[in-house]
Amino acid sequence: MRSQRILTIDWLGALLAFLLLAAIPLVFRSTYMLGVMTVALCYGMWAASWDFMSGLTGRENFGHSLFIGAGAYTAGFLNVNFGADPWWSLLAAPLVAVLFSLLMGFPTLRLRGPYFALAMLSASAVMQNLTIIFSAYTGGQDGLNGLFPMLDSVPAYYYLTLGFLAASAVLLRLLANSSWGVILRAIRGDEATCQAAGINVTFYKIASLMISAAVAGLGGALYAHYQLQVGPDLFAVILSINIIIMVYVGGIGSIYGPIGGAILLNALTESLRGLSEYRLWVYTVVLMIILFFLPQGLIAPLWRRVRSLFA
C-alpha cells in the first residue's frame, strides 16, 4: 500500500486532471470539439471499467462491448420503444449490463485465461448477431434512431458525462486501493494460492466483473443519448479491442491511465479526421509501438515519473 504522501499526490493529480477537463467547455466553444470530448469521456468510462476487472485480475475480457451494447440498447429501448424519460436509462442501463455480466460470468470465469477471453468475445459477437436477427425490435443493421438527450445543451451534456466519469473513476480507484484491490491482484498472481489463503476467488471475480459491467453500461447509455442512435456496432469485437489498446496505452492496472489513454487516442484519431482511411492505421501503429517499445504504457509511467519529483 502506498504511503500517505503518494496517495495525497495521486488525488491532487486527479483533481487537477478533473479541473482541466472541466475547463474545456470554457476554453473551446466549438460544439463539435465538445462532442468529440464527450465521446472520449465515454471511452474513458469503458477503459477504466475494463481496467478495474481485467487490469487488476489479469483475466483479460475480450468481450467488453457486450456490456456497452447492453447499456446502450437498454437506453434505446426505453427511450425510443417505450418513450421513457432519458434519465431512466442511467438507472436501467447499468442494471441490464450487470445482468449480462452475471449471465456470462458464471459459466466463463472458471475457464482458464485465454478461454475466458475468447468466450466473452464470442458472447459479444453472438449479441451482435442477435440484434441483427431480431430487427423487428432492435432495428437490425440500422439500429434504433430517435433517442434524445436528458440535457439539451452540448456543454451541459459534457459536464453530465464528466461527472459520471469522475464518480466512476473515484469509486473504481478507491476500490482498487482498498483490500478489494489487494485481493484482485492476488487473483492475478495465483488463483490456487489465493484459495489456499481462504479467499473466495469466484465471488471476487464475478463481483468485479459486475462492477466493471455497471460502469461500462452506464457509459453506453450516456453515449447512446449523445449519439441519438444505437446500432449493432456497439457489440462489435473491434470496439472491445480498441478499448484494450487504450488501456495499454494508458498503463494497465492504474485505472486513471486508461482514461488518459482513451482521451489521447480519441484526440489523435480526431485530428486525423480529414483522412478517414487512416483512422485504423493509428490504432495499428499505436498497438505495434506499445508491443515493441512501451509494454507498461505511456500515461501511468509518465505520471509516476512526475509524481516522484514531489514525493
Added chain:
Amino acid sequence: MSELLQVQGLNKWFGGLHAVKDVSFALQPGSITGVLGPNGAGKTTMFNLLTGFIAVDSGSVLFDGHSLTGLVPHRIVNCGLARTFQLARPFAGMSVVENVEVACLAPRVRKAGKPRERARALLDQVGLGRQAELDADVLPYGDLRRLEIARALATNPKLLLLDEPFAGLGGSEIGPLAELIRTLHESEGLSILIIEHKLREFMQLVHHVIAMDFGEVVAVGTPSEIVRHPRVIEAYLGTAQIDLELARHEGAGRA
C-alpha cells in the same frame, strides 16, 4: 479427548489409477504427525483431497466436527485447516507483506486486527520481518517456504498441513526451518501434519508417522517403530539405509 481430524476410507481414482486407497487415520489436537512414503505413494494427492483442491471419490473427512468432503478450498481454510504448497507460488507482482496480507483478509480472520499489521507481525514470527517490502519474486527458496507458512498461519488454523517444506533446501536452511516448525508446534499448540521425504528431519520433528505406499496406509506409529516396520523398509528404504538411520537415531538418544 475428541479427535481433531478423522479420515475414513478415503478413495481417489485418476482414470484407472487408484491413487488413494481406503486411507483412514486420526489426528489428535496438539499433535505433530508426519506422512512418509516414496514418490507416487499418494501423499500430495491425499493432501489435495483433504484441502478440497481435488474432489473425493468416496470416504469421509471430519475436521473439528465439520465434514469437509465436497467443500471448496477457501471454505475449508475458513474452517481452520490451512496448507502450504510443495511448489511455493507467491503472488507475483506483490510484496512479501502483501502476500501475507491477502490471507489476513480471509473471512475467518478479517476482524482479528488490521490486516497490514497482522501481516507484519506474522512475518516477524517466521523470521521474514526485514524482507517485508521486497517483491515476493526475489525471495530465495528457504524464505519462500517461510512465506508460505506465514500465509497459512495468517488464517489462524487449528491444523497446518505442510507439503514437503524441506524440499530443495540446502543444509544450512533446513535446520532453522525445522526449528521454526517445532516452535510453532510447541509455543502455539498448533497441530501439524507434514509430508516429507528427508528421513532425518522427520525423526527429529514428528511424534507420530503415517507411512504410505501405492496410495495405502501401510503403517502407523512412532518414528522408531516405523523405521523398523517391514513394509516400510521394503517400500521406502533399503536395508543398508535403514541401519544407517537407526544408528543415527539411537545415537541422538531419541529412540
Added chain:
Amino acid sequence: MQIVIYGAVISSIYALLAVGFTLIFGVARILNLAHGSFYALGAYGVYTLTANARLPLWLAALVSVLLVGCLGVAIERVLVRPLRRSMLAVLLITLAVALMVEQVLLLTFGSEARNVPSMVDATYQLFGVDISGQRLLAFAGAVVVLAGLWGFLQFTRLGSAILAVSQDAEAAQYMGIPSDRMYSIVMGVSAAMAAVAGVLVAPFQSVIPSMGLLPLVKAFAIVVVGGLGSIAGSIVGALLLGFSETIIAFEVSIEWSQIVSVAAVLITLIVRPAGFFGKRAAF
C-alpha cells in the same frame, strides 16, 4: 439436394481455411489472426494479375498463391519470430498485420467489389441441381489441396519433420530438425492454403478489402470446436459448420446462419474448452 451440394462446397472451403489455421497453431503455437488476410490477398492477387498484368487465369492463380505463401514466410521471419516468447504479443502482431493489410487493400483498390473472371464458365446440372462450374471447381480444388497436404505430411520427409515438431518441438530439435525453419515453412504452407481458398472463391464471392474477416471467424470457430491443433477435428468441424450454415440459410434465414459459428464457439468453450477432438488443451 441443393443443401447437400452447396453444403459440400462451403464445407470444403471452410476445411481448407480451418486446416491451414490449425496447422500453424499445432506446429508453431501461433494463433494467426492474419489468416483471413492471406485469403483476401489470394483473391486480390488473382485480380491484379489478370486485370493489370494480363496473365492467363491459371497462371495468375498459381503466382498469387506462391506470392502469398512467400509473404507468410516473411511475416513469420520478420514479425513473429522476435515476439515468440509471448503468445499474446504474437496474437497482437498478427492482428496488426491483419489491420494493415485491410487498410492497404482499401487504399489501393477502394471499397468497391472487384470482378474476377471464372475459371470455368459453364453451369452444370448435378442431381437436378444447378451449380456453377466455378463452385464445383472450388470443391474439387479444396479436396485436392487437402489430400495433397495429407499425403505431404504422411509420406515425405519434410512432412514427417513437421509432424515431429508439432508433437514436441524440443525433441525434434535434438533430432536435428531446425524448428525455426519449420515454423516459417508451415506458415508459408498455411498462408498458401488460405490463398488457394481465396483464389477459388474469388469469382463468386465479393472481393472487398474486408473479405478476410468472416473467413477468419469461421476458421477460428471450426478450430475451437474441433480442437486446436487437430487436423481431423478441423475437417469434421468444417463439415459441421458448413452444413449447419447451409441448412439454416435455406430453411430459416441468412442472418440466423451467421450466428452459428460464434454460438458454436461460445457453447464449446463452456461445455468442452479443449474442443471435441482436441488432443491437448490449447494454451
